Amino acid sequence: FFSEFFRMSACLLSNSPNFYQTYSGPRSEQALSQMGKICLVAGACALALVAGAGAGSQVSLWTSTATHGPTMTAQAPVVGSIRSTGFAGPAAYQPTPFMGHAAGNQGSPATLFSTASASPLPSAMQWAWVAGLGCWSAILAVATWGQKQPNVAIMTTTGEKSEGFGASHTSFYTSAQAKDSYATLDEILDAKMADEGVRGITKEVLDACVKITEALRVNLVTVADAQNSVFGDVQLGVDVIADDLMWDMAKSSKLVREAASEEEPVMVETSKEGRFTICWDPLDGSSIVDNNWAVGTIVGIWDKTTGMLGATGRDQVTSIVVLYGPRTTALVACDDGVYEFTCGEGNKWFASREKIQIKQESKVFSPANLRACQEDQGYANLVNYWKQNKYTLRYTGGLVPDVYQCFTKEMGVFSNPTSKASPAKLRVAFEVAPFALLVEKAGGKTSDAVTGGSCLDIRINGVDQRTAGCFGSANEVDRFNQMVLGGSAGSAPSYAGASETDEQRRARLIRANQQYAASLGAAPAPAPTPAPAAPQAGGVESDEQRRARLIQANQQYAASLGAAPAPAPAAAAAPSYAGAAESDEERRARLIRQQQEYARSLGH
Secondary structure (H helix, E strand, O other), X not given: OHHHHHHHHHHHHOOOOOHHHXXXXXXXXXXXXXXXXXXXXXXXXXXXXXXXXXXXXXXXOOOEOOOOOOOOOOOOOOOOOOOOOOOOOOOOOOOXXXXXXXXXXXXXXXXXXXXOOOOOOOXXXXXXXXXHHHXXXXXXXXXXXXXXXXXXXXXXXXXXXXXXXXXXXXXXXXXXXXXXXXXXXXXXXXXXXXXXXXXXXXXHHHHHHHHHHHHHHHOOOOEOOOOOOOOOOOOEHHHHHHHHHHHHHXXXXXXXXXXXXXXXXXXXXXXOOOOEEEEEEEEEXXXXXXXXXXXXXXEEEEEOOOXXXXXXXXXXXXXXXXXXXXXXXXXXXXXXXXXXXXXXXXHOEEEEEOOOOOOOOOOEEEEOOHHHHHOOHHHHHHHHHHHHOOOEEOOOOOXXXXXXXXXXXXXXXXXXXXXXXXXXXXXXXXXXXXXXXXXXXXXXXEEOOOOOOOHHHOEOOOOOOEEOXXXXXXXXXXXXXXXXXXXXXXXXXXXXXXXXXXXXXXXXHHHHHHHHHXXXXXXXXXXXXXXXXXXXXXXXXXXXXXXXXXXXXXXXXXXXXXXXXXXXXXOOOOOOOOOOOOOHHHHHHHHHHHHHHHHHHOOO
């Protein structure tokens, strides 16, 4: 204790800057955490010395055995001392320790043993020692009071930091610094979202995600009793709970016009007076949730002027991704960039990161669909490049955590290519488009992993439309396009601040498609005739007009590929979802029937 005490004293006297980096405490703690505690211990020791020095039956630990008083003469060492019994009667005899075999008064150096006849009062030297120790403790406490410490403890105090962080030099820890205060969700949305309706639907979605957070805390991961997936996917109980909570939000909202869930990929009208089309994946990561790994909810939101069918990811008014881990956090696409919100005390959201920017370079990679490496040599070469250049592998098998880290680490790349034996399975409306909007608004880049164009330019012609994809740092996505797609991808401008007209984008995508077809040795498909444009914001388009426009666009697209267009499927009559009296069984039967009708219309 004393060696540490004096070492700290020397550090303080020399004003060593490394001293304050050695110990770390909470930002709100006013006293220097470790130093303040040491000073308090020192003061307590001083009081203990005073108390020990003044005891009538025991002498201070610092008393010399050279006092003059009776001592025992014994032939062998014994243990014990004369102790007060607390009664008026004579004390029981106990032998006293001695320092040798000679009898009589013995002089010896100061030891931790005491004599029975020493004076009960401390000497002047003892008082001087206690006073000095107490004064020095007070000086240390005053000198260190109010010193603020770094929020992250620094493990080393000498030398330069090695490349990377952590013991293995391959981990990348957060660079976020604690702030004195954080803006609330309302404050950020009021300042960064000009559209009141978009603000409203954003808050409603986040409120539903708070309920999902609470449900995940108390429900076990088990197979659901009723399997409602029209594709035969195994549904878990938590999938159904999360989906029901999102449907509850959509049914009760006055802002939602129509909605679709990945669990039931059919567009359902919820309110004729609503404004937004909303699509969600209620709980992405079903295959890893039983491991208690991070999972999430993905939400894309389109205005009724475009709807979702026939539109692109670029037409979204906003998108939201919520991550359920040790904390619940959400990424929201605002007018000027991407903001992260954390669900705090009382289930209130506050802005934990503002205007996130994804760096162009990365040293972190998340390679999905590695089975494709067996068929795609380009992808195998890319993965080997990442390994040989000592990139850090961070992959969980969940789309949300694997792409989300691009925002927290401010770098990264997630790749999910397609091959004949391992086809793409990412859903455009429910997963790719919402994430693509967030990535590109944060300065990152996306690739559809086929033409190399932006995922935001994929036209959504079906609710359950699938695609491959690559997201993350711009240079790594470019590397993916070059090594996996063979450099045939069309070069798209960065979304942040890009000035590309619709015609320029269409021409670029057509050119990329032709280059890709040529690289396969096939004749490129002719450029499709432009589909009738949707009315601009504020225009009037009936449901029938929109349906006719989308059917026409689908037929033109099929014709451009040299295939006979599928006849338009008969729309299944669904009751108005808001307040509709339709049981779960009825809805499941209706969706299955509609799916079968659609399959027959395609000749399957």
